[in-house]
Amino acid sequence: MIRSRRDIVPYLFLVIPVIIYIVWVIGPMFYTFYLSLTDWDGLTTPNFIGLKNYVKLFDDKVFYISMANNLKWLLAFITIPVVFGLGLAMVLNVAIPGEKFFKMSFYMPMVLAMVVSGLIWGWMFHPSGGLINNFLVWTGLVEKGPGWLSDRDLVLWSIIGVAIWRQIGYVMVLYLAGLKSINPQLLEAAHVDGANQWNTFWKILLPLLTPVTIIVLVISVIDSLRAFDLVSVMTRGGPAHASSVLANFMYIEAFNNYKMGYGASIAVMLFFLSLIFIFVYLRRVMQDEMEY
Amino acid sequence: METAKAYFKSPWRVLIYLALVVATFLWLVPMLTGLVTSIRTFNDILYNGFISWPKEVTLENFKTAWERGGLSHYLPNSFIITLPSLALTLFLSSLGAYSLARFKFKGNNLIFFTFVGGMLLPFQVLMLPVFKLTDWLGLYDTYWGLIFFHTAFQLGFCTFMLRNYMRTVPGEILEAARIDGCGEIRIWWQIMLPLTLPAIAAIATLEFTWIFNDYLWAIVLLRSDKLKPITAGLATLQGQYVTDWPVIVAGALIGTLPTLLVFLFLQRYFIEGLTLGSTK
Numbered sequence: 001m002i003r004s005r006r007d008i009v010p011y012l013f014l015v016i017p018v019i020i021y022i023v024w025v026i027g028p029m030f031y032t033f034y035l036s037l038t039d040w041d042g043l044t045t046p047n048f049i050g051l052k053n054y055v056k057l058f059d060d061k062v063f064y065i066s067m068a069n070n071l072k073w074l075l076a077f078i079t080i081p082v083v084f085g086l087g088l089a090m091v092l093n094v095a096i097p098g099e100k101f102f103k104m105s106f107y108m109p110m111v112l113a114m115v116v117s118g119l120i121w122g123w124m125f126h127p128s129g130g131l132i133n134n135f136l137v138w139t140g141l142v143e144k145g146p147g148w149l150s151d152r153d154l155v156l157w158s159i160i161g162v163a164i165w166r167q168i169g170y171v172m173v174l175y176l177a178g179l180k181s182i183n184p185q186l187l188e189a190a191h192v193d194g195a196n197q198w199n200t201f202w203k204i205l206l207p208l209l210t211p212v213t214i215i216v217l218v219i220s221v222i223d224s225l226r227a228f229d230l231v232s233v234m235t236r237g238g239p240a241h242a243s244s245v246l247a248n249f250m251y252i253e254a255f256n257n258y259k260m261g262y263g264a265s266i267a268v269m270l271f272f273l274s275l276i277f278i279f280v281y282l283r284r285v286m287q288d289e290m291e292y
Numbered sequence: 293m294e295t296a297k298a299y300f301k302s303p304w305r306v307l308i309y310l311a312l313v314v315a316t317f318l319w320l321v322p323m324l325t326g327l328v329t330s331i332r333t334f335n336d337i338l339y340n341g342f343i344s345w346p347k348e349v350t351l352e353n354f355k356t357a358w359e360r361g362g363l364s365h366y367l368p369n370s371f372i373i374t375l376p377s378l379a380l381t382l383f384l385s386s387l388g389a390y391s392l393a394r395f396k397f398k399g400n401n402l403i404f405f406t407f408v409g410g411m412l413l414p415f416q417v418l419m420l421p422v423f424k425l426t427d428w429l430g431l432y433d434t435y436w437g438l439i440f441f442h443t444a445f446q447l448g449f450c451t452f453m454l455r456n457y458m459r460t461v462p463g464e465i466l467e468a469a470r471i472d473g474c475g476e477i478r479i480w481w482q483i484m485l486p487l488t489l490p491a492i493a494a495i496a497t498l499e500f501t502w503i504f505n506d507y508l509w510a511i512v513l514l515r516s517d518k519l520k521p522i523t524a525g526l527a528t529l530q531g532q533y534v535t536d537w538p539v540i541v542a543g544a545l546i547g548t549l550p551t552l553l554v555f556l557f558l559q560r561y562f563i564e565g566l567t568l569g570s571t572k
Contacts, residue, residue, distance in 0.1 A: 007397070009391075009395065009476050010391040010392075010395035010397045010400075011391075011397070013387045013388060013390055013391035013476075013480070014387070014388050014391045014392070014403060016384060016387070017384040017385060017387060017388035017447055017451065018388065018403060020384065020440075020443065020444045020447065021406070021407065021410065021444055021447050021448070023425070023444070024418075024422060024425070024440065024441055024444030024445065025410045025413070025418060025444055025445055025447075025448065026406065026410060027421070027425075028417075028418040028421030028422050028425065029410075029413065029417060029418060029421075031421040031424075032417055032418070032420060032421055035420055035421065035424075040420075042423075088312075088315075091308055091312060094299070095295045095298065095299065096295065096299050096309070096312075097295050097296045097299060101316075102312060102316050104559070105316045105319050105320050106316070106319055107555070107559070107562075107563070108319070108320075108323065108552075108555070109319070109322075111501055111548075111551045111552055111554075111555040111562075112505075112548050112551070112552070113504070113505035113507065113522075113523050113526075113547065113548060113551070114505065114507060115505070115507045115523040115526050115527060115544075115547075116505075116523075116526065116544045116545075116547055116548045117322070119526060119530060119540055119541065119543075119544040120322050120323075120325065120326045120541060120544055121322060123325070123326075123329060123537045123540070123541055124321075124322060124325055126537065128338075129334075129337055129338055129342060129537065130342065131321070131325050131342050131343075134341055134342040134343050135343065138341075138343050165319070165322070170566065173563055173566050173567060174566070174567060176567075177567035218412070222412055222414065225414045226414045226415065226416065228416065228507075228508055229507045229508065229523075232507070232508075232527075233507075233527060233530070246416075247414070247416040247508075250416060250419070251416075251419070251508075251512075254419070254420055255511075255512070260420050263419075263420055264420050267416060267417045267419065267420065268417075270414050270416060270417055271413070271414070271417045273414075274412070274413065274414050274417075277412070278409055278412045278413070281408075281412055282405055282408060282409060285405075285408055286405075289401075
């Protein structure tokens with residue numbers, strides 16, 4: 001009797017959190033699949049229409065633009081912030097005068113709401129009044145600066161630039177923690193054995209940092225698929241969908257055009273894109289469990 | 293001084309240092325631009341160019357954003373939404389995490405990995421069903437609709453982090469309490485929670501900024517202007533004062549003040565929170 005009472009204890013602790021998580025997160029995840037097969041408009045009862053939304057989606061130019069933009073975002077995110085974040089972490093890992101100030105400056109963008117960053121950068125990008133074009137004209141390099149957010153070829157990269165400004169600090173924090181956990185004697189030994197800094201970095205440091213790199217890459221991918229706030233505040237996906245990303249495309253279809261069923265089919269695509277990377281992360285966590 | 297002397301022992305380091313100073317300056321430029329813009333008038337900037345000495349310095353933009361721009365009610369709304377969400381998600385996740393960390397039972401790993409997997413979802417995937425659910429519960433366009441969602445979604449991250457931390461607490465302490473006849477609820481509350489406080493502080497700091505800075509869920513689950521938090525409010529402000537950038541930027545600066553203060557005073561916890569999960 002007492003034994004069985006003890007067995008139930010762990011479930012009692014979990015019951016409320018698990019129910020809430022199922023109702024608000026896990027259930028909705030599956031419900032999105034169902035909604036994507038309906039013509040729901042947000043008001044009336046959804047009618048089942050089979051794969052019609054998907055047929056339409058695969059014929060929608062904006063879908064391909066948004067997907068391509070998400071992929072460009074992803075590629076930029078898994079390269080530039082990773083390289084610079086690691087570089088900064090290496091530089092700031094040794095005692096350096098003004099260390100605290102440097103670190104704080106790079107952390108700071110992380111704390112700002114994306115909306116705030118989007119607004120302030122939107123102003124910096126302003127074609128005539130903004131700092132960037134004013135500076136370009138002031139240097140005499142150009143007579144008139146480009147339309148950072150109105151030029152179709154530039155707009156996406158301008159926004160990604162802002163996202164990178166924010167992301168580098170995050171990557172740096174993770175690598176700094178990784179570097180701290182490396183036994184300095186290993187590097188010492190390499191030095192004694194006559195390895196130069198270049199070799200030490202590639203053959204010892206980088207392999208030791210692999211676990212951190214995996215986390216950094218997964219987080220970068222997930223963050224690039226979550227991209228929404230900056231686009232929404234800075235351009236709403238324009239001009240002519242040039243800066244549209246999936247999340248933004250979905251929001252507009254669902255809440256501005258009342259095509260919620262259609263929006264759900266976009267969500268499903270987003271889900272499958274992220275699934276691979278979620279599994280990579282889960283496998284990594286599971287490996288930790290094995291070692292435990 | 294000592295660090296300086298030790299650091300600049302090679303000429304390479306001087307170069308690296310210079311590059312670092314330049315990069316840091318570039319990183320701060322947006323904030324500096326924001327500060328300078330917010331105390332100038334738009335006409336002054338337009339006529340004299342941004343790179344010019346301000347003709348006059350004014351705090352009028354902050355006043356406009358605060359009073360007519362509605363920030364005086366957007367900002368309190370942010371706290372009304374963030375603080376209960378934060379308290380609820382920490383409370384519930386510490387319950388669940390205790391169970392996952394310290395008990396062997398059927399389904400432990402499944403539940404744990406469900407929390408971790410959910411934490412990584414691009415949350416837009418949940419947007420439409422959660423909108424429907426909230427509406428069905430009669431919570432659409434209320435603070436509670438938003439609070440419930442934040443509480444639920446952040447459970448993933450908080451449970452993950454707290455569970456891993458609680459595993460590091462030595463088992464003898466808990467065993468001793470059990471032998472003394474202490475109930476599990478009391479062990480959780482009087483022994484586990486106090487020992488987990490460093491992790492809770494770190495996670496709370498991080499979660500505060502995340503929930504406070506949320507924009508997407510605020511515009512999906514709220515409609516009334518009087519309920520909007522600062523992020524959604526700033527987007528509205530932008531629509532209202534389309535061309536008056538100093539007012540928009542002043543508003544953005546006010547909106548970032550709470551998280552900036554939290555960061556400045558609790559930086560250590562913030563950074564610890566970010567790195568809790570990445571290294572062991």
